[in-house]
Amino acid sequence: MSTHSLEDRFQHLIDHEEKIEARDWMPDAYRKTLIRQISQHAHSEVVGMLPESNWITRAPSLKRKLALLAKVQDEGGHGLYLYSATETLGISRDELIEQLLTGKAKYSSIFNYPTLSWADIGAIGWLVDGAAIMNQVALCRTSYGPYARAMVRICKEESFHQRQGYDILLTMSKGSDEQKEMVQDAVNRWWWPSLMMFGPNDEASPNSAQSMKWKIKRLSNDELRQRFVDATVPQAEILGIQLPDPLLQYNEARGHYDFGPIDWEEFFEVVAGNGPCNKERLAARVKAHEIGAWVREAATAYAEKQKNKIISTVSVA
Amino acid sequence: MRDWPLYEIFIRSKNGLNHKHVGSLHASDPQMAIQNARDVYTRRNEGVSIWVVEANHITASNPDDAEVLFDPATDKIYRHPTFYELPEALKHM
Ligand SMILES: [Fe+2]
Ligand SMILES: [Fe+2]
Numbered sequence: 001m002s003t004h005s006l007e008d009r010f011q012h013l014i015d016h017e018e019k020i021e022a023r024d025w026m027p028d029a030y031r032k033t034l035i036r037q038i039s040q041h042a043h044s045e046v047v048g049m050l051p052e053s054n055w056i057t058r059a060p061s062l063k064r065k066l067a068l069l070a071k072v073q074d075e076g077g078h079g080l081y082l083y084s085a086t087e088t089l090g091i092s093r094d095e096l097i098e099q100l101l102t103g104k105a106k107y108s109s110i111f112n113y114p115t116l117s118w119a120d121i122g123a124i125g126w127l128v129d130g131a132a133i134m135n136q137v138a139l140c141r142t143s144y145g146p147y148a149r150a151m152v153r154i155c156k157e158e159s160f161h162q163r164q165g166y167d168i169l170l171t172m173s174k175g176s177d178e179q180k181e182m183v184q185d186a187v188n189r190w191w192w193p194s195l196m197m198f199g200p201n202d203e204a205s206p207n208s209a210q211s212m213k214w215k216i217k218r219l220s221n222d223e224l225r226q227r228f229v230d231a232t233v234p235q236a237e238i239l240g241i242q243l244p245d246p247l248l249q250y251n252e253a254r255g256h257y258d259f260g261p262i263d264w265e266e267f268f269e270v271v272a273g274n275g276p277c278n279k280e281r282l283a284a285r286v287k288a289h290e291i292g293a294w295v296r297e298a299a300t301a302y303a304e305k306q307k308n309k310i311i312s313t314v315s316v317a
Numbered sequence: 318m319r320d321w322p323l324y325e326i327f328i329r330s331k332n333g334l335n336h337k338h339v340g341s342l343h344a345s346d347p348q349m350a351i352q353n354a355r356d357v358y359t360r361r362n363e364g365v366s367i368w369v370v371e372a373n374h375i376t377a378s379n380p381d382d383a384e385v386l387f388d389p390a391t392d393k394i395y396r397h398p399t400f401y402e403l404p405e406a407l408k409h410m
Contacts, residue, residue, distance in 0.1 A: 021380070023377065023379070023380050024380050025380070070360075073360070074360075077356075077357045077360070080340075080342060080357055081340060081357075084340055084341045084342065087323070087341075093343060149340075150340070153339075153340075157361075296321075296345075299321075299345035299346075299349060300320070300321070300345050302345065302346070303345040303346035303349075306346060307346075
């Protein structure tokens with residue numbers, strides 16, 4: 001063992017499916033990659049609450065409102081699990097929040113699209129959460145223990161998200177012509193951005209190989225995307241809608257659905273900050289942080305006061 | 318959030334079982350930690366009791382000491398019942 005470098009030992013553990021825990025030795029680049037990836041994931045959960053919260057007050061029934069509230073609340077919790085996992089790598093929560101609020105950190109570009117109708121809430125649950133689940137199920141086996149545990153917890157909560165979305169679309173697709181049109185329109189707008197959620201094609205994703213070697217990632221972007229398409233097409237058929245891709249077709253030889261090329265120019269534009277809602281999303285986060293400041297201050301003041309009370313009681317006694 | 322301590326959260330999922338570590342969160346005081354732990358970790362009946370412990374009150378063993386601490390146990394196979402061979406005729410022990 002002593003002839004091996006620390007790095008060889010580390011890779012050896014990973015190759016044998018051992019998990020890495022917070023205080024174990026790890027290469028700097030492994031730590032940095034994880035901080036970036038997990039915090040981006042955390043930011044995505046938090047910013048992801050915004051497009052949906054847009055419809056909470058306008059949900060068409062109490063049942064839908066309760067389900068949507070519960071889902072959005074879950075996403076807030078997912079943000080917390082992931083921030084906590086990131087903090088185990090030696091970065092503070094304040095620093096992470098600051099990176100988000102100053103626009104230094106990225107979050108999933110899918111949340112920079114607007115939610116124009118109630119059907120969008122259905123499409124988000126079905127497609128966006130569906131794509132997220134595909135990615136997150138694979139990440140339950142990621143090599144970093146705290147991240148893997150957060151993913152397991154998240155996956156347990158996610159499946160209701162996708163179902164409530166699909167249920168919204170299913171109900172509307174049995175409704176009036178106008179409702180059916182709303183469903184089709186929402187799916188037309190959300191389909192391609194959902195496929196982009198898995199990130200660039202494998203050959204255009206140079207850091208993926210190292211992440212796969214470290215087992216931070218367990219499946220490549222293209223593998224995950226293919227799985228998502230294969231799982232989703234039959235669900236679309238049941239809804240009786242058309243996925244907006246003329247090249248989408250089952251390929252007998254491959255045993256998978258073929259699909260058309262993705263507009264990566266659009267993807268990189270949104271990532272660069274030029275999507276339809278980038279500015280609005282960030283402004284909403286900054287505002288929420290600012291108007292919540294007095295609550296944080298009050299809680300700190302209260303905790304201080306309680307502590308002083310205990311100290312003065314002790315000294316009197 | 319600034320200066321709010323980190324609390325480690327332990328949940329007993331039902332009576333008869335141990336409290337188990339589920340994650341962590343920041344709070345201004347232990348009461349808030351319990352309140353927030355309830356909101357994030359028990360939304361689906363995952364718990365009947367919560368412990369919160371300020372993370373900096375936990376003393377952890379160093380991973381570098383793992384060999385010193387845990388290797389002595391690996392060669393003591395006589396501590397396990399399977400070490401002892403029993404006669405065929407014996408049905409239960
Ligand atoms: Fe989530
Ligand atoms: Fe979700």
